[in-house]
Amino acid sequence: MKHLPLLLGALALVGAGCVTPAAEPTPPVDEPAVEQANGTADEAADADVSFVEETVSFSNAELGLAFDYPATWGEPEIVEEQGEPGEDGAACVATRAVIFPSLGGDAVLISTASTGDCEPMGRGGYWGDAAVAITADGFPVSMCEANSQTPTTCTSWESETGLRVWQRSMSNYVPAFADEALARVNEYALYNEGHELAGVLISEERLLLSGLDHQTPALRALVESISFVKE
Numbered sequence: 684m685k686h687l688p689l690l691l692g693a694l695a696l697v698g699a700g701c702v703t704p705a706a707e708p709t710p711p712v713d714e715p716a717v718e719q720a721n722g723t724a725d726e727a728a729d730a731d732v733s734f735v736e737e738t739v740s741f742s743n744a745e746l747g748l749a750f751d752y753p754a755t756w757g758e759p760e761i762v763e764e765q766g767e768p769g770e771d772g773a774a775c776v777a778t779r780a781v782i783f784p785s786l787g788g789d790a791v792l793i794s795t796a797s798t799g800d801c802e803p804m805g806r807g808g809y810w811g812d813a814a815v816a817i818t819a820d821g822f823p824v825s826m827c828e829a830n831s832q833t834p835t836t837c838t839s840w841e842s843e844t845g846l847r848v849w850q851r852s853m854s855n856y857v858p859a860f861a862d863e864a865l866a867r868v869n870e871y872a873l874y875n876e877g878h879e880l881a882g883v884l885i886s887e888e889r890l891l892l893s894g895l896d897h898q899t900p901a902l903r904a905l906v907e908s909i910s911f912v913k914e
Contacts, residue, residue, distance in 0.1 A: 736755060744914045753898075757786075786890070786895060796884075813870075844907070850870070852868070873909065885902065
């Protein structure tokens with residue numbers, strides 16, 4: 684699959700939404716069952732999904748998401764990419780992404796994208812391209828096919844909030860413009876049916892590239908805490 688860089692030049696900063704301190708860190712919970720979608724089972728069945736530090740709650744209706752995240756990550760920002768105007772000349776939003784600047788650079792962890800008629804202006808970035816491919820059945824089959832260069836498996840389960848989550852695990856994965864392969868990268872997908880930006884993609888890639896491997900369990904706990912918000 685061709686990976687394209689995020690075109691931040693096309694992104695406009697918008698309001699980040701409501702951020703409030705969470706009352707207590709999320710306690711350890713029983714791990715949900717994993718449903719095999721393709722390939723062999725991975726660490727999803729026994730991953731540690733509890734936060735180990737103080738958390739903050741985030742909610743944004745335009746993004747369509749609410750979730751908890753570690754307070755040490757700092758305040759998130761939302762960037763959006765405008766889409767091509769329709770026949771009526773009306774503008775639309777093709778993608779919105781959540782970044783945590785304190786984690787370094789364009790630390791995109793979550794991307795949402797239109798799965799309808801709103802096309803990015805020109806060529807969209809990798810994150811939007813991947814998120815737009817997500818459907819009510821999760822990742823498309825083509826994104827779960829293993830190959831000799833990047834062995835890939837896909838699994839799915841029901842989160843603590845009752846949402847269907849699909850996980851794609853890639854081994855020996857080389858990110859766009861990276862010099863070396865990452866031993867393992869996990870991506871998570873959700874489908875927010877009825878929202879204008881229905882495809883939701885969460886990835887460990889930027890954490891790993893920033894040397895923040897120890898934060899990947901917190902990202903998994905963030906995924907488990909996600910709920911959908913209506914506008």
